[in-house]
Amino acid sequence: MPGDYADPSVVRVGKDYWATATSSEWAPLFPILHSTNLVDWETVGHVFPDKSPGWAEAHFWAPEISYDNGKYYIYYTAKKKGGNLCVGVASATKATGPYTDHGPLVCQEVGSIDGFPIRDEKGELYLIWKEDGNSVGKPTPLWGQRMNEGRTALTGEKFELFRNEKGTWEGGLVEGPALVKRNGYYYLFYAGDACCGRACTYGVGVARAKDLRGPWEKDPKNPIMKKNETWACPGHGTVVTDEKGRDFFLYHAYSANATVYPGRQGLLDEVIWGTDGWPTFQGNAPSVTALAPYRTNAKDELDIRDEFTTRQLAPTWQWFVEQQPKYTLQSGQGGRLVLQASPEKVGTVLGKRTVEADYTATAALHQRQLGSGVAAGLAAIGDPRNAVGVWVQNQEISLWSVKDGKETVHAKVAAPPADLLYFKLTTTKGDQLRFAWSTDGSTWTPLQEGNPINGDFLPPWDRGVRVGLLAKGPQGATAAYEWFRLEH
Incomplete structure (x- = not known):
């Protein structure tokens, strides 16, 4: 995804892949992109094509697209009018919309961002998100809480999965949780340290647990993806499984050559599952060249x-x-x-x-x-x-x-x-x-x-x-x- 497509998210429904990404302060909000091969993407619409959600005013970040029981859901971050950052949700019966906004789900005092939905082994629906403590110099726990099927409210008590460990590569934060279930474990891919700008230090880590409520174990080899000579500050992505059962990670990074000027661009890497059960990436960094998962159309849409x-x-x-x-x-x-x-x-x-x-x-x-x-x-x-x-x-x-x-x-x-x-x-x-x-x-x-x-x-x-x-x-x-x- 060449250009400013930060915090990308992707879901496969049948033979189709649907993706979205951060809009920040540019409208229309949250592009909907379509692909059949994970490489050639076409913008086919937006979650909010005409105006912002009525409750929100700025910072339209990190939309997570999911498909569940015949509906598409977009869990997104936005700043509440006169308030803090919140995780909201919108839904549609088609990936291209129209989307109905259901308002904010969680708005903590220091802000709530980066929502991700998952069902546990009993089929119960949960929302995982980050408490934005780094905005006030505090730790950044990742929380989980039950969510009703209408996606209009969280229920029960929230629980902490884990938080950032200062003095490690994670620095002042962990964020961007994305979960998959594999071989009896929940695997949570996450980003750590500074996301953005010329001084960014982002990287990708992973943790796992047999129960959503923990205990969570971080991979001792973290970060499993970090910068190289071609791409800087990789992180904040989603794992998607293709029809052949291969897992791919769609995430963002800065071009080391173009730096911050085009923004954080969408990249794709295959997830390699090791014999020890932990996931890795080729070279532990963004791939400079790799075989496309499918034959591409070789479209050149840069011009x-x-x-x-x-x-x-x-x-x-x-x-x-x-x-x-x-x-x-x-x-x-x-x-x-x-x-x-x-x-x-x-x-x-x-x-x-x-x-x-x-x-x-x-x-x-x-x-x-x-x-x-x-x-x-x-x-x-x-x-x-x-x-x-x-x-x-x-x-x-x-x-x-x-x-x-x-x-x-x-x-x-x-x-x-x-x-x-x-x-x-x-x-x-x-x-x-x-x-x-x-x-x-x-x-x-x-x-x-x-x-x-x-x-x-x-x-x-x-x-x-x-x-x-x-x-x-x-x-x-x-x-x-x-x-x-x-x-x-």
Whole structure:
């Protein structure tokens, strides 16, 4: 899963694999991806395609997808409005939805995250989750508790499975529990230490017990997966069993080359069960190369060309959680996206995940359709307060950046009186950004001399950089785009 697909989860139903991943502060929330071979994935929908759950406001993390008795369930983390982090749940009769939200199941004082469902040997349903103690400098126990069949409440007393051990590789936390039953044991795969950012130290551990309530024994060889020269900070995944009985682990890691800029990307490794009963991975690290579990379609979807000729936006377009963009697609005459403006710092945003450190993004804008005071263009975006971009406003092209909410204009030139105005962003090493403009899409005029703009401030601690289209101005104003391209 190239790009920002942190905390991935996967389930097999028949011949189909369904997956989801963290959205954080980018909507639509929790992508639903489909595959028949665990390698080629297509985004086919979202758990919450239109708006956030009514009880939640931010931090949409770690969705766990499961299938039970004819229904699909998504156990997800979110911050309660005015409150703490909670584990909520939504359900649907089809993997693609529509999903019905059932609200939060558990909201501890320091936060509850990373929910995972499992049935015990008696068929009773439990929720396993992490108490987010590390957020206040405390340990992070993994808890279990009975859950009713309607998934609307936890029942009985909670019990602790185990917690992090300071002074070990686990550091300040254990999290991301994922359980499987094998040979009379429950095996719990988990992540330890710091998940995110340039200083991350994540790894994968495993523990086992014959009873869900314990006692739990951690593998003395932990961590069973750690970084290598190609991938850094692997962790937080789910085990899935294919039709042949092989187990695979879908998890995330940072590219050692691209580092934090594309975000935490989805990886797949086969679980190898040792003669001692403990699971391992080839090389105890993410596989650099490995045989695919099935023949793949060899699709190359890293490059994107959207000419807006369809009736709906492609499901991989994203926007800020707190901002519901309004737009229309004019599929006739070659296609066109008409994006309504907003007065926020960087305006209305439609973005795409980046998947490598080096990429080129281009867009074609109908300049003559811009109203007075409306700015429209192309940008690399970290969040609503951090972006670097180019736009045209009132017949003037500006190169600008917003860092921690403070805007700086780096260059300005008069815009030519052309209808179609083309913008290009060329990024190298993830943070070296150069911008140019054109009236024909082939001859480019750079907007800066000398050094590129340094965008090392763009990625938030838990997210990758997006690149996309902007429209800033009074409510009701619009910007019309002819096409958008992203090439890696």
